Amino acid sequence: MGVTIAATADEAVAGVEDGATVLVGGFGLAGMPFDLIDALIRQGAGGLTVVSNNAGNGDVGLAALLKAGRVRKVVCSFPRQSDSYVFDELYRAGRVELEVVPQGTLAERMRAAGAGIGAFYCPVGVGTPLAEGKEIREIDGRAHVLEYPIKGDVALISAHRADTMGNLVYRKTARNFGPVMATAATTVVAQVTDVVPAGEIDPENVITPGIYVDRLVRAEARRLTVQGAR
Amino acid sequence: MTATTTQSVEHTDRGPLSTDELAARIARDIPPGSYVNLGIGQPTGVAEHLSADAGIVLHTENGMLGMGPAATGDEVDPDLTNAGKVPVTELPGAAYFHHADSFAMMRGGHLDVCVLGAFQVSQAGDLANWHTGDPDAIPAVGGAMDLAVGARQVLVMMKLFTRDGAPKLVPACTYPLTGTACVGRVYTDHGVFATGPDGVRVLETYGTTVAELRERLSVDLLP
Numbered sequence: 001m002g003v004t005i006a007a008t009a010d011e012a013v014a015g016v017e018d019g020a021t022v023l024v025g026g027f028g029l030a031g032m033p034f035d036l037i038d039a040l041i042r043q044g045a046g047g048l049t050v051v052s053n054n055a056g057n058g059d060v061g062l063a064a065l066l067k068a069g070r071v072r073k074v075v076c077s078f079p080r081q082s083d084s085y086v087f088d089e090l091y092r093a094g095r096v097e098l099e100v101v102p103q104g105t106l107a108e109r110m111r112a113a114g115a116g117i118g119a120f121y122c123p124v125g126v127g128t129p130l131a132e133g134k135e136i137r138e139i140d141g142r143a144h145v146l147e148y149p150i151k152g153d154v155a156l157i158s159a160h161r162a163d164t165m166g167n168l169v170y171r172k173t174a175r176n177f178g179p180v181m182a183t184a185a186t187t188v189v190a191q192v193t194d195v196v197p198a199g200e201i202d203p204e205n206v207i208t209p210g211i212y213v214d215r216l217v218r219a220e221a222r223r224l225t226v227q228g229a230r
Numbered sequence: 231m232t233a234t235t236t237q238s239v240e241h242t243d244r245g246p247l248s249t250d251e252l253a254a255r256i257a258r259d260i261p262p263g264s265y266v267n268l269g270i271g272q273p274t275g276v277a278e279h280l281s282a283d284a285g286i287v288l289h290t291e292n293g294m295l296g297m298g299p300a301a302t303g304d305e306v307d308p309d310l311t312n313a314g315k316v317p318v319t320e321l322p323g324a325a326y327f328h329h330a331d332s333f334a335m336m337r338g339g340h341l342d343v344c345v346l347g348a349f350q351v352s353q354a355g356d357l358a359n360w361h362t363g364d365p366d367a368i369p370a371v372g373g374a375m376d377l378a379v380g381a382r383q384v385l386v387m388m389k390l391f392t393r394d395g396a397p398k399l400v401p402a403c404t405y406p407l408t409g410t411a412c413v414g415r416v417y418t419d420h421g422v423f424a425t426g427p428d429g430v431r432v433l434e435t436y437g438t439t440v441a442e443l444r445e446r447l448s449v450d451l452l453p
Contacts, residue, residue, distance in 0.1 A: 027292045027329075028315035030308060053329075078372040081315075091368055100369045103291065104333025104376035111330040124337065124379045127410035129361075130371065172326055173292050174309035179328040207328070225308045226315040 003166030004215045005195055009039035012189050012217040016045040016154050019072075023110065023150075023181040024052040024062055025157035028081070028226040031174035032061040033158040033191050035219035040156065046070045051110070051150055053103065053177060055079035055087035057226050063087065071096055075150065077103035083226060102130060105147055107180050113149035114183025114212075122147050152185030158219075159208065162192040163201045166210030175207065182212040191219040237452075238432040238440050245437040246419040254279040256345055256387055256417050264342040265289055267377060270314040273345040273387050287323075289341055291373040293332045296324030313373065333373070336380035344381035346374065348388045348416075350403040353449040355413040355425040357386065358405035371408075378409030390418035397447045399423060399430065428452065 006012035013036055016022065022040070026032035041064060048071050055074050056063030063086040065071060074096055079087055090096040101109070102124045112120055121144035125131040135146040157178040160171040168190060170178055182188050190213055247255060249272060257279035260266060267289045268274050277299070280286050288297040290312045297312060298319035306317040327335075335341060350358040357378050360371045378384055388398055399416055416423040421435040421443060431452045432440045444451050 028311065030292070030311050030315070078370045080368040080370040088368060092366075098368075100371055102371050102375040103329070103373040104337060104380070107329035107333055122337070124375045126379075127356075128375060128407045130375065170326075172307065172310040172320070173290070173294050175326055175328050176293050177329050180330045221309075223308045225306070225311070225317055 001214065003164075003210055003213050005164070006215050006217040009035040009191065009217050009219060010042060012036060012191070012215045013039045013043050013154075013156070015187075016040060016043055018045050019047045020045060020153040021049040021051065021151070023152035023155040023177075023185050024050055025155070025176065025178045025181050026061065027053050027173065027176040029057055029061065029224045031158050031170070031176045031178055033156045034061050034222050035191050035217070036156040036158075036189055037061050037065050041065055041068045041070065047072045049073040049075065051075040051106070051152060053077055053106065054081060055084055057081060057083045059086065060224065066090055066096065073097040073099065075099045075101060075106070077101055077106050081226065100130065106150070107177065109147055109150040110152075110177075110180045110184040113151040114180065117149065119146055119148045121145065150184065152181065153187065155181040155185035155188045157181050157188070157190050159190050159192050161201065162190060162195045162213070162216050163198050163210075164195060165198045166213035166216060167201050167206040168192065168208035168213060169201055169205055170207055179208050182208045187214050188212055189215040189217070191217050193221050194218065238435060240435045240439050242435070242437065242439060247436045248419075250275065252387060252417055252419060255422070256385060259385070259415070260284075260286060260343055262286065265295070265340065267291065267336070267341055267344040267381060269344065269346040269374070269377065270372075271347050273347060274312070274314065276345055276387070289332075289335070290318070291332050291336065291377070293327050293329060294320070294324060296321045298324075333376050333380070336373075336376055339380070339382055341381045343383045343385060344377045345385045345387050346377060348386045348398065349405045350398050350400050351386050351388070351413050351416050351425060352400055352403045353425060353430045354427060355411045356403050357384070357408045357413050358403040359408050361406045363406050374408050378412045383414050384412050386413050386416045388416070388418055390420040391446075397449075399447060399449055401449050
């Protein structure tokens with residue numbers, strides 16, 4: 001299936017169902033798909049499981065989705081930050097469930113989903129509360145914990161530029177989870193600052209090949225940084 | 231006066247190290263040419279003491295090698311941050327990669343050194359640095375467990391005692407663990423320690439002596 005270039009972000013996120021698992025790109029605000037999240041809030045799907053590195057910053061992006069009450073569960077590595085007050089309040093009120101996953105394991109679980117791997121053994125987390133209840137196996141003299149893939153119904157990611165084939169390039173550390181999430185969801189939606197004709201991105205420079213991308217929409221980059229970061 | 235016992239150097243002619251002096255002390259132990267990850271918080275300060283000609287390459291787990299200093303003024307680019315989400319700069323020869331690759335290079339043993347902060351380190355090198363275990367605290371681990379397991383050498387930078395005077399180098403951690411038997415060296419304001427299966431060896435002291443530390447710590451310090 002080829003890529004659809006949507007006229008609006010609303011069109012790009014159409015069809016997300018209640019209870020869906022949504023992979024949301026970004027590390028803090030770098031690579032956060034702001035326009036797609038705003039459109040998802042307007043679209044109205046609720047009871048969502050959101051998989052993302054963080055649990056929102058300030059009042060924008062993922063924090064806005066949480067604030068709108070659409071999220072049932074957050075799967076992330078680092079929810080608590082200087083400006084994660086929206087999540088903090090919901091969590092303390094018992095209104096959102098949290099699964100904390102080591103950052104690399106989070107990425108690898110999505111990579112496994114996208115690569116057709118059934119599960120994998122990983123040394124990270126052994127002997128810690130995050131491995132409790134999970135199968136442990138010793139491999140080559142070292143204990144490993146069994147980790148299962150995380151597959152999304154939808155991935156919302158932000159990239160720098162696309163071509164009309166859906167090939168994506170990213171910018172600097174805003175790349176973060178985009179290429180992995182693009183492989184791991186049934187429907188992959190990318191917001192990009194520009195869509196250029198096929199052939200204008202050097203094939204040697206493509207980071208996410210268009211085969212992974214279902215829908216594109218143009219959106220202006222928002223120059224936001226995390227407040228109080230250290 | 232500086233005294234040397236069989237294995238420990240006692241710097242008694244001065245007080246404990248300041249945070250900046252501690253960062254400089256750690257920087258001296260990072261071999262030239264290393265690939266290094268500096269944890270969020272105080273370890274970030276180690277970068278300021280690395281010699282420019284040492285060829286040390288900084289890794290940031292959000293997806294970059296060749297990270298430069300914090301960005302200022304017009305250099306600030308929201309697409310370019312460190313793991314603490316602070317805007318940073320890139321050095322010539324920098325490389326960007328996605329998260330799964332970034333942690334693969336860590337777990338795969340390609341990263342030479344990481345420097346992490348800690349709540350507690352046990353005498354066997356267990357690390358606790360992500361969660362106080364307080365039921366009201368929101369747990370957040372980030373890349374701490376991946377770094378603890380993945381880097382070839384894990385160095386800890388911390389104060390030796392809490393504000394209440396409780397030692398943070400302990401026989402066994404009481405906080406939830408980040409990783410087991412992963413810390414090789416603990417750099418503190420009062421001394422530098424080697425941790426491992428045999429126990430704790432004091433390498434250096436600052437403003438105190440091995441004998442005094444033996445009184446204040448409940449871990450067995452190897453002779």
